[in-house]
Amino acid sequence: MSEFHDPSNVLNPEHADHQIITPATYGMVFATLLIFTGVTVGAAYIDLGIFNPVVALAIACFKAVVVILFFMHVKYQSNLIKLTVAAGFFTFIVLITMTMSDYISRAWGLW
Amino acid sequence: MSATSHTIVNLPDQRTATIPKRNYLNNEDGLLSWLFTGDHKRIAILYLISITFFFFIGGAFAGLIRLELLTPQPDLVASDTYNKFFSMHGIVMIFLFLVPSVPATLGNFLIPIMIGAKDLAFPKVNLLSWYLYWIGGLFTMAALVLGGVDTGWTFTTPLSTHYLNTHVVTAATGVFIIGFSSIFTGLNFIVTLHRMRAPGMTWFRLPLFCWSNYAASILMVLGTPVLAITLVLVALERLVGIGVFDPTKGGDPLLFQHLFWFYSHPAVYIMILPGMGVISEVISTFSRKRVFGYTAVAFSSVAIALFGFFVWAHHMFIMGVSNYSALVFSLLTMLVAVPSAIKIFNWAFTLQKGSITFETPMLYAFGFLGLFTIGGMTGVFLGALGMDIHLTETYFIVAHFHFVMVGGMLMAFLAGIHFWWPKMTGRMYPESLSKLAAVTTFIGFNLTFLPQFILGYLGMPRRYHAYPPEFQVLNVLSTAGATVLGVGYMLPLLYLGWSLKYGAIAGNNPWQATGLEWQIQSPPLTENFIETPVVDHEAYDYEWLEHKTAQEVTTVG
Amino acid sequence: MDNAIVATRPHSHETAVAAEHEHVVLPQHRHHFETKEQQREAATFGMWLFLLTEIMFFGGLFFAYLLYRNWYHDAFVVSSNQLSIPLGAANTAILISSGFFMALGVWAAEVQKKSLLVLFLVLTTVFGVAFLGIKGVEYHEKWEKHHIPGSHFDVSEFINPPINPKTGKPTETPLAPDMAQKTQVFFFLYFAMTGMHAFHMILGIGLLFWLTWRANRGEFSAGYVAPIENFGLYWHFVDIVWLFLFPLLYLINRHPGY
Numbered sequence: 001m002s003e004f005h006d007p008s009n010v011l012n013p014e015h016a017d018h019q020i021i022t023p024a025t026y027g028m029v030f031a032t033l034l035i036f037t038g039v040t041v042g043a044a045y046i047d048l049g050i051f052n053p054v055v056a057l058a059i060a061c062f063k064a065v066v067v068i069l070f071f072m073h074v075k076y077q078s079n080l081i082k083l084t085v086a087a088g089f090f091t092f093i094v095l096i097t098m099t100m101s102d103y104i105s106r107a108w109g110l111w
Numbered sequence: 112m113s114a115t116s117h118t119i120v121n122l123p124d125q126r127t128a129t130i131p132k133r134n135y136l137n138n139e140d141g142l143l144s145w146l147f148t149g150d151h152k153r154i155a156i157l158y159l160i161s162i163t164f165f166f167f168i169g170g171a172f173a174g175l176i177r178l179e180l181l182t183p184q185p186d187l188v189a190s191d192t193y194n195k196f197f198s199m200h201g202i203v204m205i206f207l208f209l210v211p212s213v214p215a216t217l218g219n220f221l222i223p224i225m226i227g228a229k230d231l232a233f234p235k236v237n238l239l240s241w242y243l244y245w246i247g248g249l250f251t252m253a254a255l256v257l258g259g260v261d262t263g264w265t266f267t268t269p270l271s272t273h274y275l276n277t278h279v280v281t282a283a284t285g286v287f288i289i290g291f292s293s294i295f296t297g298l299n300f301i302v303t304l305h306r307m308r309a310p311g312m313t314w315f316r317l318p319l320f321c322w323s324n325y326a327a328s329i330l331m332v333l334g335t336p337v338l339a340i341t342l343v344l345v346a347l348e349r350l351v352g353i354g355v356f357d358p359t360k361g362g363d364p365l366l367f368q369h370l371f372w373f374y375s376h377p378a379v380y381i382m383i384l385p386g387m388g389v390i391s392e393v394i395s396t397f398s399r400k401r402v403f404g405y406t407a408v409a410f411s412s413v414a415i416a417l418f419g420f421f422v423w424a425h426h427m428f429i430m431g432v433s434n435y436s437a438l439v440f441s442l443l444t445m446l447v448a449v450p451s452a453i454k455i456f457n458w459a460f461t462l463q464k465g466s467i468t469f470e471t472p473m474l475y476a477f478g479f480l481g482l483f484t485i486g487g488m489t490g491v492f493l494g495a496l497g498m499d500i501h502l503t504e505t506y507f508i509v510a511h512f513h514f515v516m517v518g519g520m521l522m523a524f525l526a527g528i529h530f531w532w533p534k535m536t537g538r539m540y541p542e543s544l545s546k547l548a549a550v551t552t553f554i555g556f557n558l559t560f561l562p563q564f565i566l567g568y569l570g571m572p573r574r575y576h577a578y579p580p581e582f583q584v585l586n587v588l589s590t591a592g593a594t595v596l597g598v599g600y601m602l603p604l605l606y607l608g609w610s611l612k613y614g615a616i617a618g619n620n621p622w623q624a625t626g627l628e629w630q631i632q633s634p635p636l637t638e639n640f641i642e643t644p645v646v647d648h649e650a651y652d653y654e655w656l657e658h659k660t661a662q663e664v665t666t667v668g
Numbered sequence: 669m670d671n672a673i674v675a676t677r678p679h680s681h682e683t684a685v686a687a688e689h690e691h692v693v694l695p696q697h698r699h700h701f702e703t704k705e706q707q708r709e710a711a712t713f714g715m716w717l718f719l720l721t722e723i724m725f726f727g728g729l730f731f732a733y734l735l736y737r738n739w740y741h742d743a744f745v746v747s748s749n750q751l752s753i754p755l756g757a758a759n760t761a762i763l764i765s766s767g768f769f770m771a772l773g774v775w776a777a778e779v780q781k782k783s784l785l786v787l788f789l790v791l792t793t794v795f796g797v798a799f800l801g802i803k804g805v806e807y808h809e810k811w812e813k814h815h816i817p818g819s820h821f822d823v824s825e826f827i828n829p830p831i832n833p834k835t836g837k838p839t840e841t842p843l844a845p846d847m848a849q850k851t852q853v854f855f856f857l858y859f860a861m862t863g864m865h866a867f868h869m870i871l872g873i874g875l876l877f878w879l880t881w882r883a884n885r886g887e888f889s890a891g892y893v894a895p896i897e898n899f900g901l902y903w904h905f906v907d908i909v910w911l912f913l914f915p916l917l918y919l920i921n922r923h924p925g926y
Binding site for chain 3: 228229230232233234236294298299301302305306307332333334335336337339340341343344347351352353354355360361362363366370638643
């Protein structure tokens, strides 16, 4: 590929320009997180049947994604970092699904 | 090129040659300069000494096991002592030798040089990982000195949590800490390979050794923490009586198996993948050809790493996992055979019409090819659901994983040590003696483990210290083989030590190999390269090397 | 991933490159990196890889929770009701605030404002300690109610729940004795998961003291922010673990009316 000496990786697709996120953005993220904490507590007191855990986990996932994207700067990072984060959650999902496939199919229908 | 058909070894004139005055070995003096070094090459040497030490401890236990099994009667040791022997053999060999063997020694030494960097990305983390290795090793040794562990290396619950009164927590702490040592090594390699490559060193110009270490590093980073949390839960269960794995309290022992093998199956690939990288380098160099299907071999490493996370339950077929799930895991297990076979076939095609020479690393590499193929094929037997029920927990499985781990990884490790010994020390090992060692190892290995396939097939269970008398002939053969094997492993220790002082001066590139590591002085400078190299050729480009060498001669002349 | 050691061998090539790109050569710049940008990206990437191991580390615990929650659903519901939602929600808010100040701390380091950075690090620490304080109160309550697994564990309350004097009905669904025993599994996991989380918090607070001390000496006010940035990643990761622990342990199947 390139013979050009590029020690800072500026030409590299794995590179992303460094950005400083402003306190205003952080403030909005902070408010969002607090609001959704309130929502998740409120939702817990309403009987939604099997959707209670679904709603609670969906809100938790949303909050986690917001933290990862903004507080942890992943939105402004290179594709490499994004892929790395995704790989971690992918492996966790492999652990869960492959193991659950055993437990669920052990007593099919009785689970 | 002065190479004849017999050898490609090209040493400088011994009457005038000297070891370079300034190199990483004599850059600084004193023990402290080693213990606080950040130099990846020095840390590699520290690791090499450490793992050799633990290898011979593990090997001593192997010897004791074979000695006990010489006769059908339990006459040498009591049964629980025997249990401690094979447990300590497994723990020491797997966690203290096989997992760090190639990555922490050869990988540490070579990866930065191969990609044209001055060091790994985090030299202090690298040193920390060596200290963690020793702390973990001391815990394991403490467990041994205090009276040993008899759970087997698998720490199987509820045996390990309820029925045994040995030093499980001490050993588990040791393994936990060693786990972090290997996580840090893997993390360092991944960052280094992504961030520190020299200009022009693209991913597809990397030597295949880097690719396979990269794949193994991914497994280390993602798999090892699951083992860590599992061992924490085992320790908590023993110490404060929580019941996550205890059926009497509502826990599930199979959950332990799932979590344990989620790490420990990928760990098998952590152990073998770096070895495969060594074999790629050695086979290419000694057949003077670019590795056939470079891209396929590179991606097969990554594929093995990926598939490695989907097959762990094949260790649990007889433990009561669901039939449907077992079927899926069995099919996925067969899938791993594909990338492994891709590698074997590509190495075979690399050899085809190559100018093959038979130096010691190549002999070990040939040993690897044959033994790993047998080990891999018997793995397919064990992955098949029906066969597994007959063969698992017998000596068949013992023979299978020793073919992969010892016949595969250890052969590859020795191939790599001999191959890069001139680079690491600046001196050649004695060629004829080392060829003898390679052949001895091969014969000894087959004599030890081939009879175990038959024993297992006939139904001799593993982990027993006594057996019916009709199995004695095969067991005696196996023990005899272990003796030969022991000699085969002692020889390199002796002559490599000898060569440190009396070996021939190797020069920069005794094998006329193409990697960046062969283009610098041996032993290398502390900073590896005087100026950052610019890579303008593909990996294993022997024409480029010939061209370069020819030009050097003209400029000097 | 601390790179604070002064480069030992300033290299001619490296200074040449730095001059070319008009980069300031920081004392924290390590000799084996060619530029500070390369060093920074390497450190961030390394930190993320470390966090991957943390995901898998907690992943094992989360899977154990998922399994036993499905097996012993009734016991988990009743035990979950023993936890205090107000305390849990307050702790969530406290931890989010702590994370917010950490994020502001990274910003303060980026714009090189020393006193703001120190202030934000102190606030991060204060909220982190507050979280641990409330966690301690909750643990103490568990101790008093005999909900710590082990020989003191008492299931009688789950088999015969106290009667609500107004309605005359039990305050909880009574459990069969064998299922009541399984409430212990919930509390194993509760203590294992929150304990492991608290352990990470304690480590983090220890590091915060050290970073605050260094920030106060002005080490991070001249363009070298990697330690603050990477510690921020760790601290936010610990927050995320709690963001999942809170609904899973406190909120799931908290039916109205009880």
